[in-house]
Amino acid sequence: MIDLHNPTAATAELEAQIKSDLVATEAIFKEQIKCLYETALDDGLVVIYPHVRADGDALGACIGFALILKAAGFDVIILSEEPIAEKFSYLSDMAVGLFYPVPESIQVQVDHQNGISEQYASTSETTWKISVATANESELASTEETKVDSSQAMSESLSHLNSILKRQVVGIALDSPGADRLGRRENMFEYAPRRFIIDHHPAERQLDQYYAKRTTASAVCEMIVDFVPLLEKIAGKSLVTPEIATCLLTGILTDTGRFSYTNTTSHTLESAAAMLRAGAQIRELTAHLFDTMSPARMQLIGLMAQRLTYYAGGKLAVSYFEQNDFDTCGAVETDTDGLVGMLREVAGVDVSLLLQVTDTGDLRCSLRSSDRFNVGQYAETMGGGGHRAAAGFTLFEMSLEQGLRQLTEHLTQQLEELRLD
Ligand SMILES: [Mn+2]
Secondary structure: OOOOOOOHHHHHHHHHHHHHHHHHHHHHHHHHHHHHHHHOOOOOEEEEEEOOOOOHHHHHHHHHHHHHHHHOOOOEEEEEOOOOOHHHHHHHHHHOOOEEEOOOOOEEEEEEEOOEEEEEEEOOOOEEEEEEEOOOOOOOOEEEEEOOOOOHHHHHHHHHHHHHHHHEEEEEEEOOOOHHHOHHHHHHHHOOOEEEEEEOOOOOOOOOOOEEEOOOOOOHHHHHHHHHHHHHHHHOOOOOOHHHHHHHHHHHHHHHOOOOOOOOOHHHHHHHHHHHHOOOOHHHHHHHHOOOOOHHHHHHHHHHHHOOEEEHHHOEEEEEEOOOHHHHHOOOHHHHOOHHHHHHOOOOOOEEEEEEEOOOOOEEEEEEEOOOOOHHHHHHHOOOEEOOOEEEEEEOOOOHHHHHHHHHHHHHHHHHHHOOO
């Protein structure tokens, strides 16, 4: 039964919260814009960082934002952990020359000595040292390289990355509360002379003058939609093209499950409406993002359904993927996106858990819940994070059997303690 109780009080409360959140983030956005104009207009480079395993929101926000900043006259690049997923190739087509996946073999290490942070971008054969004077943040003390041996391509990659980091005046993390979800690029972001964060995840991280956090935003793309008019005012021209609108609508659609999750608010719909007015094609996008799946994904759904087990009297649904399932099905990473949500859709299920054995033998755990159990909080206790209704974490060096046993016992106990009826 659908419970259509009178939600007047809750609605008023949420609307008031959104209103005050918007005022707070607008103040931060203005600080960010001021900083961009003060530091990044001439030779500086703005470097945008999506989180690892970037999803539709991270990619849509990074590419949309990069195009907006470029239109406003800034030099900008997106440093990504991995190449763009096939499903989002229409986004990368818009960002030719702006999107740079850091080659997998490159690591950046940092040493602190006498106020100098030394970054080492290295592969197994080569180490390049990039010295940055933190005392005078805008100035590079020296750059030297210790080159042992490397292929031409790798040497070019290192030199490219080197020049990006040397010119970086502002680093911007989107859809991630800072460095902790940036993987190998953590140091590159942390040592940007100025760091912006635009994010909608609840996080413990200390707020600062350039950290815009709005947990009432369905997606970071929704936040970028609010950023644009402030920048347009200073730039003195309109900046949103149909392409940019498509990027930003992508994140709103994917993070709200096309306007169906509890994070969908009146402001979300207004933001989406603004993108439609700017030329985003909603039917093409939803058809591509939601109504099309690879044969491999259908095979994975079959495996997931076969292995599905219920616990806690049907309130907990659990399934898993083994390491060789991907090869067997010919699947790629994105083929599992959202599958854990499908388990949650079974009538009576409050929490769903999907385990996946990774290439490195770790256990990736994804959780979804009805709004009666906070999986974000649970994931945090396991070293991960997320939202109330969608979260995840990784158990390192744990076998599938062990992980299944521990997590189902733990979650069953917690669900039973809640005494949901
Ligand atoms: Mn997001």
